[in-house]
Amino acid sequence: MRESLIRQRAEQFLGMLRHCQMLGMQVHGADEQGLTLRLPYSENIIGNPETGGVHGGAITTLMDTTCGISTVCVLPEFEICPTLDLRIDYMRPAEPGRDVFGFAECYRVTPNVIFTRGVAYQDDPQQPIAHVVGAFMRMGKVVGSAGGAA
C-alpha cells in the first residue's frame, strides 16, 4: 500500500517538471528505500558529438531530480524541497545509445534539511557512472499556494 502511494507521489511530482517531461524522464521504481528514475537516451542530451557521450548537465539534471523527488520516500506528506547543494563525481563516461538510471535515497532527515545520496548507472548499480550527494531544504507542507517560497 505504502509503496504504491510513494510511487504515485513520485510520478505526480515528476509530471510537474516541464524540463524532465521534455527529456522523457520516467519513474522506474519507488519504495521506502529510495527512488529510481530513467532518463532515455536521446540526441538532446549528447555532450560529445564524436562519441555520442551524455552531457554532464543531463546527468546532473537526472540526479538533482532523483535526489529531490526521493524525499517523497521518507516524508509523511508532500513537501516542496529546493536543492541547497549538489555534488557529482564522475566514475566513468556513460555509454552512448543507452538509457541512464538515477537512484537516490534520503539518509538523514532533520526538521530543516534532508540529506540525500545516490548513483547514476546504466546496467549495473554496482558500476555507477557517477556518485551524487545533495542537501535539500524543507519548506514545510504545501498548503494552498506555494508562492513566495524564494
Added chain:
Amino acid sequence: MTPMDLNQLVRQAHEQNDYDPLIQLIPYARMIGIECLRLGDDLVFRLPANRDCIGNPTLPALHGGVIAGFMEHSAMLHLLIFMGIPHLPKIIDFSIDYLRAGHYRDTYAQCQVWRQGKRVANVAITAWQTNQTEPIATARAHFKVDEP
C-alpha cells in the same frame, strides 16, 4: 572532429567574435540554448529564458539541473576558448550551491580558472539573473584537460 578542427573553430570564433558555431557543435548546449558574449577580454555566457527549461511550475523557476548544466558547459567552453586545449575538456567532478531561486528569465554565467595544470583544471562558475552581486548559484568543477 579532429583537434585541428576544434582549434580552427576556436580561432575563427575569436576572429569573427562569434562563438555560436562552437556552441552548435554540442547537442546539449543547443537544446538548452546557451549563448556566449565576448566583453573585452572576458566571456559572459547567457541562457535565454526558455519554457522547456522550467522545473518548478508554480514560481515559475528554472530546473536546478539546467542551471547546473549551463554552468558546467560554460566552464567547459571557457577552458576551450581561453586555454588553447585542442580537445573537449572532460568533467571529473562538479559541485553546486544554490543561493536563490532561478526565476524564469535570462541567466548569465562567468567563469574563473583558479588553476590549470597539465592534467586537471579547476574552474569556479558564478550564475546570476538581475545583478551579478546577487548570484543565484555558485559552482566549481574539475576537468581533465590532457589528451583523451
